[in-house]
Amino acid sequence: MSETYEKEIVQHIIRNLLDIQLLRIIQAQPTWGYQIKKQVELDFNVKLRHGALYPALNNLAVKGFVESKRQRKDGRARKVYSITESGKIYLETYFNVLQGRLGRIKTKSE
Amino acid sequence: MSETYEKEIVQHIIRNLLDIQLLRIIQAQPTWGYQIKKQVELDFNVKLRHGALYPALNNLAVKGFVESKRQRKDGRARKVYSITESGKIYLETYFNVLQGRLGRIKTKSE
DNA sequence: CAAGATATGTCCGAACAAGGACATATTGTA
DNA sequence: TACAATATGTCCTTGTTCGGACATATCTTG
Numbered sequence: 001m002s003e004t005y006e007k008e009i010v011q012h013i014i015r016n017l018l019d020i021q022l023l024r025i026i027q028a029q030p031t032w033g034y035q036i037k038k039q040v041e042l043d044f045n046v047k048l049r050h051g052a053l054y055p056a057l058n059n060l061a062v063k064g065f066v067e068s069k070r071q072r073k074d075g076r077a078r079k080v081y082s083i084t085e086s087g088k089i090y091l092e093t094y095f096n097v098l099q100g101r102l103g104r105i106k107t108k109s110e
Numbered sequence: 111m112s113e114t115y116e117k118e119i120v121q122h123i124i125r126n127l128l129d130i131q132l133l134r135i136i137q138a139q140p141t142w143g144y145q146i147k148k149q150v151e152l153d154f155n156v157k158l159r160h161g162a163l164y165p166a167l168n169n170l171a172v173k174g175f176v177e178s179k180r181q182r183k184d185g186r187a188r189k190v191y192s193i194t195e196s197g198k199i200y201l202e203t204y205f206n207v208l209q210g211r212l213g214r215i216k217t218k219s220e
Numbered sequence: 221c222a223a224g225a226t227a228t229g230t231c232c233g234a235a236c237a238a239g240g241a242c243a244t245a246t247t248g249t250a
Numbered sequence: 251t252a253c254a255a256t257a258t259g260t261c262c263t264t265g266t267t268c269g270g271a272c273a274t275a276t277c278t279t280g
Contacts, residue, residue, distance in 0.1 A: 005203045013208065014124035015268095019248060034227050049269070075277060076226065095117045096122065098208075125238090143255050159239070164258060183280065185247065235268070242261070247277070249254080 010044045017058050023083065023091045026066055029110055030082035057081060065090055121156045128166050133193065133201045136176055140192035143167055169190060175200055 013021060025036055033054055040048045060066045065087030071080045083091075121130060135146055143164055148156045167189075170176045175197035181190045193201075 005200050006207060008203050009207050013202075017208075032227080050228075051230080051270075052268075059125075077276070078227070090115050090119075094119050094122075097116060097119045098127075142257080160258075161240075161260080162238075187246070188257070224279085227275080229273080231272075237266070239266085243259080245257080247256070
């Protein structure tokens with residue numbers, strides 16, 4: 001039943017929370033753009049444009065939430081991103097705000 | 111330290127997840143547009159444009175996630191929204207997807 | 221050596237959203 | 251009775267994002 005909405009919700013998240021999801025993926029382990037694209041498309045069965053992905057990754061780097069270093073592994077030149085301390089704090093705070101504070105909206109009757 | 115980001119994060123959520131937050135607020139208890147606006151602005155110290163709020167509420171109604179009835183209470187004519195079953199399921203699924211079901215979403219048949 | 225996969229990047233027209241103004245009606249208060 | 255607050259809605263201009271194309275380079279496989 002809840003599966004009815006899953007595809008739609010994943011799309012909603014990719015569209016509106018791409019930066020947050022990228023942080024989560026990079027927090028799980030250092031990775032690079034192409035890998036993220038393939039992973040997300042396989043796991044969630046949604047298309048992730050590289051034309052949206054790479055600017056979003058660079059944007060996270062500008063904000064200081066991730067840092068990148070160009071690596072050569074398996075005969076491939078990659079730009080590997082890892083999360084920074086700021087990134088960890090931001091991500092943690094984001095989910096705290098999402099789960100806690102906004103979930104406890106008070107009204108007059110309480 | 112985490113407070114540094116809270117304002118920015120609340121803004122991010124209001125901008126990108128307004129529909130989801132509206133659902134949460136309405137799920138907590140039936141309420142109306144003006145009330146939501148005042149509440150959010152007071153609790154989170156962010157501006158919530160009514161020009162964005164009312165269309166968003168109507169949009170949720172069109173999707174069948176909330177339903178509204180015009181009421182007259184305290185000498186005021188209000189359009190009171192309450193969440194539907196679909197809305198509850200959608201919201202629950204949304205947070206399930208968001209909270210760590212990464213990699214475990216397969217096909218629609220489960 | 222050609223084709224496909226890996227890998228990262230920019231660009232542009234169209235579609236969409238944001239911000240603020242315009243609009244209207246009622247109720248409470250000075 | 252005027253003004254602020256409550257209450258809900260639309261409109262229009264500007265700004266941002268989207269989707270897809272353009273671009274480039276390396277590596278692998280047939």
